[in-house]
Amino acid sequence: MKIILLAAAVVIFLLPGCGGQEAETLEKEYDISGKNLGSLSQENVITVFVEDSEGGEEIKMIDVNGLDRRTYEVEAYQLLLTERTRVISNEGEKEVNLGDSGLEMNTTASIQVKTEEEFTREISSRRDNYILYDRDFLPVYHAEEIRVEPLDMDHFHHFVLSTLPPGYGSGYLILFVADRGSEEAKKFMKREEMSDEIKNYKESDRRIWVTFFPAEEMELFGQSEEFTEYPYYLIYNDEQFLAKEQQWEQVLEYFRSTYNQESSGASL
Numbered sequence: 001m002k003i004i005l006l007a008a009a010v011v012i013f014l015l016p017g018c019g020g021q022e023a024e025t026l027e028k029e030y031d032i033s034g035k036n037l038g039s040l041s042q043e044n045v046i047t048v049f050v051e052d053s054e055g056g057e058e059i060k061m062i063d064v065n066g067l068d069r070r071t072y073e074v075e076a077y078q079l080l081l082t083e084r085t086r087v088i089s090n091e092g093e094k095e096v097n098l099g100d101s102g103l104e105m106n107t108t109a110s111i112q113v114k115t116e117e118e119f120t121r122e123i124s125s126r127r128d129n130y131i132l133y134d135r136d137f138l139p140v141y142h143a144e145e146i147r148v149e150p151l152d153m154d155h156f157h158h159f160v161l162s163t164l165p166p167g168y169g170s171g172y173l174i175l176f177v178a179d180r181g182s183e184e185a186k187k188f189m190k191r192e193e194m195s196d197e198i199k200n201y202k203e204s205d206r207r208i209w210v211t212f213f214p215a216e217e218m219e220l221f222g223q224s225e226e227f228t229e230y231p232y233y234l235i236y237n238d239e240q241f242l243a244k245e246q247q248w249e250q251v252l253e254y255f256r257s258t259y260n261q262e263s264s265g266a267s268l
Contacts, residue, residue: 031119038106082215171207178231
């Protein structure tokens with residue numbers, strides 16, 4: 001694994017004000033620089049990923065059945081979030097409420113961390129599973145300060161894909177995004193025939209999930225205008241975001257078209 005500089009210095013320049021004050025340079029050193037994997041099961045505990053032997057500094061959506069657990073190595077840390085933890089946004093250098101930070105979601109957003117304890121770099125090996133699914137026995141630190149980047153829709157798409165279980169395989173996920181408690185949400189919950197309508201496009205090796213996602217939680221992510229008018233459907237395969245549709249009939253048409261293309265290709 002290549003050497004990583006863990007002490008990332010963030011330098012903030014304060015311009016002189018109208019009173020002619022001299023410019024000041026504030027330097028804050030952080031112990032860990034990596035990607036936020038959120039919380040797997042414990043409240044107020046998140047994981048920061050630095051690098052591993054599978055994808056280097058990038059998180060990969062891998063088939064865990066092919067993971068060699070004997071040689072797999074990862075540098076990652078568990079962070080305990082307390083009432084003392086300060087969260088600072090790179091956007092405007094403002095402090096963010098911990099509950100509004102999105103830190104407990106697996107977004108792979110870049111973060112820098114200052115720990116309360118003295119920090120020592122550690123590599124974890126002989127893991128039971130890939131880092132996305134196994135956080136046991138990682139080094140643990142209390143987070144004194146965390147610097148976060150603003151979340152966008154790319155972070156949201158990663159969060160969605162990270163909810164797929166290990167070994168999910170080939171398949172599709174359809175999210176219905178609407179305001180919690182809205183009439184559209186209530187109608188969606190009662191539409192059991194959706195499963196019957198979509199099952200025509202399932203195969204033995206391809207699954208299709210249809211599930212609800214509350215629009216309120218989308219507000220954590222910077223959205224372009226097309227993603228702010230609810231309700232709508234988001235379609236994913238097991239690797240990436242595919243399409244956004246406004247109506248259920250458009251979703252069915254998307255799968256009809258995809259199914260026909262796949263069938264035509266198979267018959268060539």
